[in-house]
Amino acid sequence: MAAAPFKQYRSPESSQEVVELLTRYGEAAVLLAGGTFLHGLAARGLMSKMEALISLQKAGLDYVKPQGGSLTIGAMATFRELLDASPVKGRPELGAIADALEYPPPQILNAATVGGSTASAYPLFDLPVALIALGGAVVAQGPGGRREIKLEQFFLDYFRHALGKGEFLAEVIVPKLPDRSASAFLKLETNANDLALLNVGVRVTIDEEGLCRGAVVAFGGGIGGVPVRAATCETYLEGSRLSAKLLDESAQAVTHDVHPISDHRASARYRATAAKVLARRALIRALARLGLEFG
Amino acid sequence: MKQVINLELNGERYEVAVAPHATLLEVMRRELGLVGAKKGCDTGGCGCCTVLVDDRAVYSCMTYAMTLEGKKITTIEGLARDGKLDPLQQAFIEAGAVQCGYCTCGMIMAAKAFLLNSRSPTEAQIRQAIAGNLCRCTGYRKIVEAIGLAAR
Amino acid sequence: MSELSVVGQRVRSPDAYDKVTGGKGFPVNVRLPGMLHGKLLRSPYAHARIVRIDTAKAEKLPGVKAVLTPSAVPQIKYHSVFFAPNLDPGMVRDMLILSDTVRFAGEPVAAVAATELEIAEEALELIDVEYDVLPAVFDPGEAMRPGAPQIWEHAPNNVAVNLSFGFGDVEQGFKQADYVFENTYQTQRVHTCYMEPRVCVVDSDRQGDLTVWSSTQHIFGLQEKLAFALGLPISKVRVVKPRYIGGGFGGKLDLGYIEPVCALLSLKSGRPVRIEQTRYEDFITTARHPVKVQLRTGVKKDGTFTARYAKSILETGAHATHGAVVLPVHGLMGFLLTYRCPDVKWEGCAVYTNNMIGGGFRGYGGPQGAFAVESQIDEICEELKLDPIAFRLKNAHREADPHPFNPNFTLSTYRLDECLKRGAQEFEWSKRQSAGSGSGTKKRGIGFACQPLWVSGCVGFPGIYEHSGAIVKLNVDGTADLSIATVDMGCGQNAVLSQIVAEELGVSADAVRIAYADTQTVPFDAPTHASRVTYSAGNAVKVAAGSARKRLLEVASQLFGASPDDLEVVNGRVRLKGSRAKEIPIAEVVELAGAPALTLGLEGNQRTPIADKGTILGTSSLAPASNPSPATAEFVEVEVDTETGEVRPLRALFAHDIGRVISPLGAEGQVEGGFQQGMGFALMENLVFDSETGSCLAGDFLNYKIPTAIEMPGEIKSLFIESNEPSGPFGAKALAEPCLIVPAPAIANAIYNAIGVRVRELPITPEKILAALGKL
Numbered sequence A: 001m002a003a004a005p006f007k008q009y010r011s012p013e014s015s016q017e018v019v020e021l022l023t024r025y026g027e028a029a030v031l032l033a034g035g036t037f038l039h040g041l042a043a044r045g046l047m048s049k050m051e052a053l054i055s056l057q058k059a060g061l062d063y064v065k066p067q068g069g070s071l072t073i074g075a076m077a078t079f080r081e082l083l084d085a086s087p088v089k090g091r092p093e094l095g096a097i098a099d100a101l102e103y104p105p106p107q108i109l110n111a112a113t114v115g116g117s118t119a120s121a122y123p124l125f126d127l128p129v130a131l132i133a134l135g136g137a138v139v140a141q142g143p144g145g146r147r148e149i150k151l152e153q154f155f156l157d158y159f160r161h162a163l164g165k166g167e168f169l170a171e172v173i174v175p176k177l178p179d180r181s182a183s184a185f186l187k188l189e190t191n192a193n194d195l196a197l198l199n200v201g202v203r204v205t206i207d208e209e210g211l212c213r214g215a216v217v218a219f220g221g222g223i224g225g226v227p228v229r230a231a232t233c234e235t236y237l238e239g240s241r242l243s244a245k246l247l248d249e250s251a252q253a254v255t256h257d258v259h260p261i262s263d264h265r266a267s268a269r270y271r272a273t274a275a276k277v278l279a280r281r282a283l284i285r286a287l288a289r290l291g292l293e294f295g
Numbered sequence B: 001m002k003q004v005i006n007l008e009l010n011g012e013r014y015e016v017a018v019a020p021h022a023t024l025l026e027v028m029r030r031e032l033g034l035v036g037a038k039k040g041c042d043t044g045g046c047g048c049c050t051v052l053v054d055d056r057a058v059y060s061c062m063t064y065a066m067t068l069e070g071k072k073i074t075t076i077e078g079l080a081r082d083g084k085l086d087p088l089q090q091a092f093i094e095a096g097a098v099q100c101g102y103c104t105c106g107m108i109m110a111a112k113a114f115l116l117n118s119r120s121p122t123e124a125q126i127r128q129a130i131a132g133n134l135c136r137c138t139g140y141r142k143i144v145e146a147i148g149l150a151a152r
Numbered sequence C: 001m002s003e004l005s006v007v008g009q010r011v012r013s014p015d016a017y018d019k020v021t022g023g024k025g026f027p028v029n030v031r032l033p034g035m036l037h038g039k040l041l042r043s044p045y046a047h048a049r050i051v052r053i054d055t056a057k058a059e060k061l062p063g064v065k066a067v068l069t070p071s072a073v074p075q076i077k078y079h080s081v082f083f084a085p086n087l088d089p090g091m092v093r094d095m096l097i098l099s100d101t102v103r104f105a106g107e108p109v110a111a112v113a114a115t116e117l118e119i120a121e122e123a124l125e126l127i128d129v130e131y132d133v134l135p136a137v138f139d140p141g142e143a144m145r146p147g148a149p150q151i152w153e154h155a156p157n158n159v160a161v162n163l164s165f166g167f168g169d170v171e172q173g174f175k176q177a178d179y180v181f182e183n184t185y186q187t188q189r190v191h192t193c194y195m196e197p198r199v200c201v202v203d204s205d206r207q208g209d210l211t212v213w214s215s216t217q218h219i220f221g222l223q224e225k226l227a228f229a230l231g232l233p234i235s236k237v238r239v240v241k242p243r244y245i246g247g248g249f250g251g252k253l254d255l256g257y258i259e260p261v262c263a264l265l266s267l268k269s270g271r272p273v274r275i276e277q278t279r280y281e282d283f284i285t286t287a288r289h290p291v292k293v294q295l296r297t298g299v300k301k302d303g304t305f306t307a308r309y310a311k312s313i314l315e316t317g318a319h320a321t322h323g324a325v326v327l328p329v330h331g332l333m334g335f336l337l338t339y340r341c342p343d344v345k346w347e348g349c350a351v352y353t354n355n356m357i358g359g360g361f362r363g364y365g366g367p368q369g370a371f372a373v374e375s376q377i378d379e380i381c382e383e384l385k386l387d388p389i390a391f392r393l394k395n396a397h398r399e400a401d402p403h404p405f406n407p408n409f410t411l412s413t414y415r416l417d418e419c420l421k422r423g424a425q426e427f428e429w430s431k432r433q434s435a436g437s438g439s440g441t442k443k444r445g446i447g448f449a450c451q452p453l454w455v456s457g458c459v460g461f462p463g464i465y466e467h468s469g470a471i472v473k474l475n476v477d478g479t480a481d482l483s484i485a486t487v488d489m490g491c492g493q494n495a496v497l498s499q500i501v502a503e504e505l506g507v508s509a510d511a512v513r514i515a516y517a518d519t520q521t522v523p524f525d526a527p528t529h530a531s532r533v534t535y536s537a538g539n540a541v542k543v544a545a546g547s548a549r550k551r552l553l554e555v556a557s558q559l560f561g562a563s564p565d566d567l568e569v570v571n572g573r574v575r576l577k578g579s580r581a582k583e584i585p586i587a588e589v590v591e592l593a594g595a596p597a598l599t600l601g602l603e604g605n606q607r608t609p610i611a612d613k614g615t616i617l618g619t620s621s622l623a624p625a626s627n628p629s630p631a632t633a634e635f636v637e638v639e640v641d642t643e644t645g646e647v648r649p650l651r652a653l654f655a656h657d658i659g660r661v662i663s664p665l666g667a668e669g670q671v672e673g674g675f676q677q678g679m680g681f682a683l684m685e686n687l688v689f690d691s692e693t694g695s696c697l698a699g700d701f702l703n704y705k706i707p708t709a710i711e712m713p714g715e716i717k718s719l720f721i722e723s724n725e726p727s728g729p730f731g732a733k734a735l736a737e738p739c740l741i742v743p744a745p746a747i748a749n750a751i752y753n754a755i756g757v758r759v760r761e762l763p764i765t766p767e768k769i770l771a772a773l774g775k776l
Ligand SMILES: Cc1cc2nc3c(=O)[nH]c(=O)nc-3n(C[C@H](O)[C@H](O)[C@H](O)COP(=O)(O)OP(=O)(O)OC[C@H]3O[C@@H](n4cnc5c(N)ncnc54)[C@H](O)[C@@H]3O)c2cc1C
Pocket: A030, A031, A032, A033, A034, A035, A036, A037, A038, A039, A040, A056, A075, A103, A104, A105, A108, A111, A112, A113, A114, A115, A116, A117, A118, A119, A120, A124, A125, A126, A127, A167, A168, A169, A170, A193, A194, A195, B043, B044, B045, B046
C-alpha cells in the first residue's frame, strides 16, 4: 500500500535548511533518510497525514571520517558505506560495528542509514546497541545550534528520543577508544531477515598485564523501550584478570540489570537465559580480536 | 501534490509525475508498465521488488521515487541485451532455479548486484547475497547453483 | 520400461524464459482500461454484531464509484472449497460474502471501489461502523467447554464437524499389546506464503456477464463457487486461466472474499474492479489448521502394532470451509491408513474459534498427523530399544497389498522398503550415535521419518471432484497446442504436461505450447492440489494427445498408402514403423489435412492427396483409474546449540518412490522446496494471534519467519526410487506433498538424537529446546 500522503516533498541542500524546514513545519513534517523504516510504518497504516516529507538526501550528510582517533559518521551514511569505510575495516575496537552490519540483508545495507537507524529509537535495531558499546554519541543540530547527546541519554522509550523541536540527528560520533580495546556484537534472530530477539554489544579494554581496564556490555532487542547496559557485569569485569571462568561469571551477572520482556517471539525467561550466553560469547569474540583466546 | 521528475531506468529517461510518498515499485508498475519487479510484501524482506540503484540492490517497495533523480536504475527488463539473456538469466533457466517465478526477478537482481563486485564467490557468500530474498518454491538450492554457474 | 525420449529428461520449464525476463503472465499484472481499485473494510473485533454502517461520507468522496455493505450483497450461505460441489452434504455452508456478524478480527464488513487505490483507502476511513462487541474465544479447548461463547447456532459447543473411522476392535487390540504408549502432539498455525498475493480483476458487461482473472489454483472451482455465492447461473461467470501463478501450495484453493466483492463492485459500477490483498491480508486469509493429536498405541515386544487409537482436535477458525475436509484427510491419510494394524480407531472434530479461517496447505492434514505418528514411533523405539527403520518396515504396507483406502485397488507399485533401505545407506544411518551422547555445547543428531502412504489420485474420497480433460491440437508448423484448465502454480505442471504430450505425439517438449484457456473453452479439470496433476491431469493429457496422434496417423496413412497401425511418429516425423525410407514431418501432414481440397496452382487446379479434411486434434475428459500411493522417507542431520537452543539442519536426504520421474529437474525442485516449508513448520513458522483481541501479530515477514537461503542446509539430496506405476502416465505417480509432510517429525527425531529430549509441540523453537533441557 502507498505511504501516508504527504502534501509536499522537500529536499533541503544543507543542514541549516533542514533546521529551517523543521522549524517551519513543526510536527507536520517527517524526515526521510533511507526510508526503510518509514515506509514500513506507512505501509502498515501507522502514519498519520503530514504536510511535508523532508528528505535528507541532499543535505551533505553521507560521510564517514576519522577525526583524531574518533570517528564521525554523517547521518545519511548508509550501512554499506559505514561497513566499507577504511577507518572501520579491520579495527578491533570497531569490531562491534562490523559485526552488527553483518546481519541486515544487502538491500537494507544499501539503503538504511546510520541516522535513520538511530533516530528510529527502536530498541530492536542492531547498530545503536553496537554504538552504545563504543560509547557513541549523536550530534543534534537545531535552531539553537549543535549539541552532543550520549546515545544512552538519546533513547527515551520506544520510538522516543531526546531530539527537541526543530532538531535533527546530524551525525554520530564514536570517541577515540583507549589502546588495547576491542568490541564485538552478537544477535539472536530466527532467520537472516529478522529484528533482534535479543542483541548485545560489548567493548573491553585491557592493560599490558592483561587486566580489564574498562568494559561496556549493552543489550537491545526484547529488553524494553531502550537499550540497557549491564552495569553489574561491567563492574565485575573491570580491574579483573581475565579468564574463561571470569567471563562466565561476569556474564551470569547480566541478569541483575537486564530485564527482558515477553512477547509473541520469546518469553522473558528465555531472553534472560540467552542474555548470559550472548554476553559471554560476545566478550570472547571481542577478546579474540586482541589475540586472547578464551572460547 | 505530484511533482514531475526524471528517472533513468535501464538507460532510458522517463518523465513522470509522482506523489511525495510514491515508491519506485509503484511508479514502475503503475505508471511505467514495468512489471518485472513484483510486490510480495511491501514492508521489506521478501525481496521480490529488488532492483539496482547505481548498481546496488535495493527494495524498490521502500525506495521513494522522489529520491532517485540523477540515479541509474536497472530492472530485470534492462538485463537482456539485444535479445541475449544475461548469464544469470540463462543460468536460472538451465539450473531449474525458476519454479513459480514470482521471486525470480528480484532474486536475479540481487544476484546481479552481488556478481558485479564478486568474481569467484563461495557458496556462503552467494547465500548471504540473497538473504534478503525469500523463495517459497525452490528451497534456494538451485538458485544458489544458478548464481554459481553464472559467476563462472 | 519402454524407451522414452522426452519423459524423464531434464527439460527446461516452458515458462522459464518469460519468468526470468520479467514474468508478465502473473495475474497480479492484469490491468484493464477504466479499471477501479477495490478495498475491504475489515473488522477490528474478533466477534461482533454490526449494529449500523454509515457509508454516506465515503460515497460522497470524489473518485468513489461503488460501496458495498452486508445489506447490499446476496445472503446465500456457501462453502468456499473449490474441489467439493456446492451442495455436498459433507461440507458446512457457513460463508457469506459480507455478513452482519463478524467472527474473526479482519473479517470484511464493507467494500469500496474507486478510481485510485488511495481514494479507496481514504473512503474506508470514512465508513462509520457501530459494532456490538460479543465475547470471543480463541482456544479450541476452551471453545468446547460448556459456557464458552457460541460462534454459530448450528454448532453446539462450537464443534463444526465430528467424525470417526476405524476397523477391528481397538480395546481388544490394546489387550493384546505388551506395551501401550500415550502421547499428545500439537501443531501450530502456519501460512503457505505463496509469494504472489491473492489478487483478482473482475469485469462485467451490460448483461451482467462476469469475466474473472484471479491468482487461483482452480478456474472451475472459482467459477462454480463464485456463481453460487452470487446466486448466478454458472454460465454468467467466466474465469480466465492465468498463464501461471506465483505459488499457491493450497492457499489459493477456495473462494476468497475478494472475488465476490470485486464482482459485485463491478456489477454496481459497470467497470472492471481489481483487488490485490496486502501481505497482512494474505496472512489472515488462509493457514494450515492447528491440530492436537492424542495418540494411544499398543505394540508387541518386537514392535508389531496391535492397536492404534488417535483423537484429533482441529481448529478450523471462524468458518468450517477446508476444515471439514482436512479433518478426514488428516484422520485417514495422516493416521489411520499409514501402517498395517488390525485394530485401529480415529476420532476427530473440527472446532470453531474466533481466529482466522483455516485453509488448504500442501499436505492437507498430513503434516499434523505425521508429526504425531512419526515422533511417537521413535519414542516407542527409544523406549523398547528397537531400530526405527526395522520398526517401520515391520508395520508398513507391502507392494501388491490391497490399497488400504480402497480395496478395489492394489498397491501395485510401492517401494517404501527400498526408500528406507537405500536412504539409510546413502545417509550413513548406521553411524548414528545414541541419543544425547555428543559432547560440547553444539550437538549433532540424525533422524528420519517417513510418510508411508499418501493419495495422489484421490480416487474414492466422497464428494471430491477428480476428473480432468484436455484438448490437444496440432498446428501447421508441427507444434501442438495443449488446452487444459490445470493452473501451473510453480510445481512445473506446464512442463510435465507438455512433456507427456510430447512423448505421446513423438515431438520434442518445446514443440508443445500451453494454450489460452478459460472455463468456456476447455473441459473441466479438478484443481491443482493433492499431488494429483501429474497423475490425473497427466492421464487426461496423454489420452488427448494419443487421440490426436491416432488421427494424425489416419491422415498420414493416406500419404503412405499404408494402414495407420503400421506408422509411427519419431522426432516429429511420421514413418513406416522401423523404416527411415520415407519420413514426412508432422507439419506437412497437418498442413495437407487443413489445406483446401482444391488448390489453384500454375498448372491448374490441384487436388490435395488427403481426402478427409480437418484440424487434427484429440480431446479427453476422464476420471483417474486408480489410487497409487507414493512413499517417502527423509533423513536429516541437525546441530543443536544447547546454550541458546538454536537448531541448524545441516543436510537432508529424501528417498521417494514416485513411480516414474517425468521431470527430474522439476521433481528435485519440489523436494527441495518441500523441505523448506517443512523445515519452517518444524522450527520457526508460527502465525500467532493476540490471545486477548484475536488480532494477528505475525502479519508480515519481519514477524512471520520462513527459512532464507542462510538457514537452509546446503545439501538436500533427492533419491528417486523409480517404479513403473501401471495406471500412471508413463508410470508416474505423485510427489508434491509428502516431501513437506516428513521434515517436521524427521527434524524432531534428529533433535532428540542430538540432545536426548523430546519436543511434542511445533514449532520447536530455541525456547522450547532450552525448556526441555531444563535450562529455563
Ligand atoms: C527487511 C529488513 C531487514 C532489516 N534487518 C535489520 C537488521 O538485521 N538489523 C537492524 O538493525 N535493522 C534491520 N532493519 C531495520 C533497518 O535497520 C531500519 O529500517 C533502518 O536502519 C532505518 O534507517 P533509514 O535510513 O531507512 O531510516 P528512515 O526509514 O528513513 O527513517 C527512520 C526514522 O527516523 C527518522 N529519521 C531519519 N533520519 C533522521 C535524522 N537524521 N534525524 C532525525 N530523524 C531521522 C525518520 O523520520 C523516521 O522516523 C531491517 C529492516 C528491514 C525492512
